[in-house]
Amino acid sequence: MTEVSVAKEDVASSGDLVVLKSVNKHFGALHVLQDIDLTISRGEVVVVIGPSGSGKSTLCRTINRLETIDSGTITIDGRPLPHEGKELARLRADVGMVFQSFNLFAHKTVLENVTLGQVKVRRTDKKKAEERARALLDRVGVGAQADKYPAQLSGGQQQRVAIARALAMDPKVMLFDEPTSALDPEMINEVLEVMQQLARDGMTMIVVTHEMGFARSAANRVVFMADGRIVEQAVPEQFFSNPRSDRAKDFLSKIL
Numbered sequence: 001m002t003e004v005s006v007a008k009e010d011v012a013s014s015g016d017l018v019v020l021k022s023v024n025k026h027f028g029a030l031h032v033l034q035d036i037d038l039t040i041s042r043g044e045v046v047v048v049i050g051p052s053g054s055g056k057s058t059l060c061r062t063i064n065r066l067e068t069i070d071s072g073t074i075t076i077d078g079r080p081l082p083h084e085g086k087e088l089a090r091l092r093a094d095v096g097m098v099f100q101s102f103n104l105f106a107h108k109t110v111l112e113n114v115t116l117g118q119v120k121v122r123r124t125d126k127k128k129a130e131e132r133a134r135a136l137l138d139r140v141g142v143g144a145q146a147d148k149y150p151a152q153l154s155g156g157q158q159q160r161v162a163i164a165r166a167l168a169m170d171p172k173v174m175l176f177d178e179p180t181s182a183l184d185p186e187m188i189n190e191v192l193e194v195m196q197q198l199a200r201d202g203m204t205m206i207v208v209t210h211e212m213g214f215a216r217s218a219a220n221r222v223v224f225m226a227d228g229r230i231v232e233q234a235v236p237e238q239f240f241s242n243p244r245s246d247r248a249k250d251f252l253s254k255i256l
């Protein structure tokens, strides 16, 4: 077959939502992402696991363009990530991100936290944005907290607000970087349940987590990283029962 340029519409309508090709990233001498090839389909839930320092957070941050890459390409819904400007802000809004630390605006109420981005980036009318914010807060079970400030909420509640805030931008894909790692144990499930529901509703998700129960029940695919590389990937049953690489066997023996 000859190389032909494919019209944007054709690419956008294909099943591939997030595509990384030969992505490389260094921090000084450290080669933190090494030739990463990763394709995530619409509606797919991919759980990324691997030892600390393997590049999982950096991977998430490059997809949201919080980090630049040295070489390779990243496309979201068929469009390459632009370098800067309004277009970047828009594309970044297509990628919702939830961090380990909840990163809510401390001096804004819960409702304002979930309303602001809609008004500023999506140019949604304030009233509509607030209605949507309330609906989303209800959906993640914190509707009653709308007028409080983040510090008045538990960690689990704050993280659910962070999820609602990301969803308010109507993202095409949601990235979660160890969303439950900073939570007290009794709050982990309330956050995982919201994520489970989101997965069932068909959201495309990339989730870095050590919660293997979540990986087993929600993931379509497990991606195992070590030393900046994707070492192996498989459906959860296969990965957990029959990991192929020594690195994955070693990792699983330590956490399971």
Ligand code: ADP
Residues within 6 Å of the ligand: 027, 030, 032, 050, 051, 052, 053, 054, 055, 056, 057, 058, 059
């Ligand atoms: P993981 O999330 O898998 O624990 P990270 O992506 O956070 O891994 O980090 C991968 C490697 O890159 C680590 O060795 C880390 O110390 C290094 N690193 C991460 N961010 C930076 C940075 N901003 N500057 C320099 N080194 C970094």
Ligand code: MG
Residues within 6 Å of the ligand: 056, 057, 058, 177, 178
């Ligand atoms: Mg990390």
